[in-house]
Amino acid sequence: MAVGEVLATTRVGLGLDDAFRAFTEDIDHWWQRDPARPDAIVQFHGDRLVSVAAEGTEFLAEVAQWSPPSLVELRWHGPHSQPGDVVIVELSPDGVGTRVTIRHRRDGLVPGAGAGGVTGTWWGDLLRRLAAAHPSPVRQGQ
Amino acid sequence: MSDQVGATLVALADPTRRGIVEALAHGRLSAGELAAHLDVTAAVLTRHLRVLRAGRLVTVALDPNDYRRHIYELLPDPVIEVRDWADDLAGFWQGQLASFAAHTEEKRRGRGRR
Numbered sequence: 001m002a003v004g005e006v007l008a009t010t011r012v013g014l015g016l017d018d019a020f021r022a023f024t025e026d027i028d029h030w031w032q033r034d035p036a037r038p039d040a041i042v043q044f045h046g047d048r049l050v051s052v053a054a055e056g057t058e059f060l061a062e063v064a065q066w067s068p069p070s071l072v073e074l075r076w077h078g079p080h081s082q083p084g085d086v087v088i089v090e091l092s093p094d095g096v097g098t099r100v101t102i103r104h105r106r107d108g109l110v111p112g113a114g115a116g117g118v119t120g121t122w123w124g125d126l127l128r129r130l131a132a133a134h135p136s137p138v139r140q141g142q
Numbered sequence: 143m144s145d146q147v148g149a150t151l152v153a154l155a156d157p158t159r160r161g162i163v164e165a166l167a168h169g170r171l172s173a174g175e176l177a178a179h180l181d182v183t184a185a186v187l188t189r190h191l192r193v194l195r196a197g198r199l200v201t202v203a204l205d206p207n208d209y210r211r212h213i214y215e216l217l218p219d220p221v222i223e224v225r226d227w228a229d230d231l232a233g234f235w236q237g238q239l240a241s242f243a244a245h246t247e248e249k250r251r252g253r254g255r256r
Contacts, residue, residue: 008235030245
C-alpha cells in the first residue's frame, strides 16, 4: 500500500544541538495541549511521549528511533492518529539556525497531501481540475 | 477521521485508481476511453472502478446518446473531505511547530540578555 505524508516545517534561530534539546527536553513548555487537559504535563518518559494529568495519563507516542540531534521517529497515537501512523521529526542546519520538519506518514495518504495547505499538492491539483470541469459544485480554495 | 475519508484513502492507495481519478477530474469518460488512457484491460479497469464506486468516488450512468456506453464521472465531495482532513492534520502540526518556534525565540532572547 502506498504511504504518504502530511508535512509541516519551520525554521528556528537555535543551532542544531540546542534546537533538538529544546524540542525534546522542553516539550512541556511549548506543546499545545488538548483544551480538555490544560494542566497536563507533556514529556518524553522512557520510550514514550506522554501527557500526564489528574484525569490520567495519555499515551501520545512511542519512540521508534532516537537519533540526536537530527531525528526522532514516533509511532503516533496522539491527536489525529490512526493505527500505524508514524511521525518523523527531522532537524537539519539552516544557516545559523535549524530547519525542523514534521512528516506525519500514513498508509494510503497520497504524497504531498498537505503542506500547511494544499496548494501545489495532489489533492489541490485534483480539485483545481475538478473545479475547471464542473465549475459550480466544487468548493475550491476553501 | 471519518469513515468516508478512510474509505477514500484506501481507494486511492492504488496507483491505477489514482490514475482513474486524475483522468476523470478533467471530465466524464467512458470505460473504453479510460482503459485506453490508462493502458489497462477492461477486466482490470472494471475491478478498480468497482472499488471507486463502492467508495463513492465515482458514479456511472448510461450515455444518453448511446445506451451501450457507460459514462463515469468523479464525485467531488469525498476528495474535498480528504483535502479538508489533510489540511486539519497539517494545521495541527504547523500549530505545534509555531509554538515550538516561539519557545526557541524566547530562549534565544533570554541568552542574549545574559
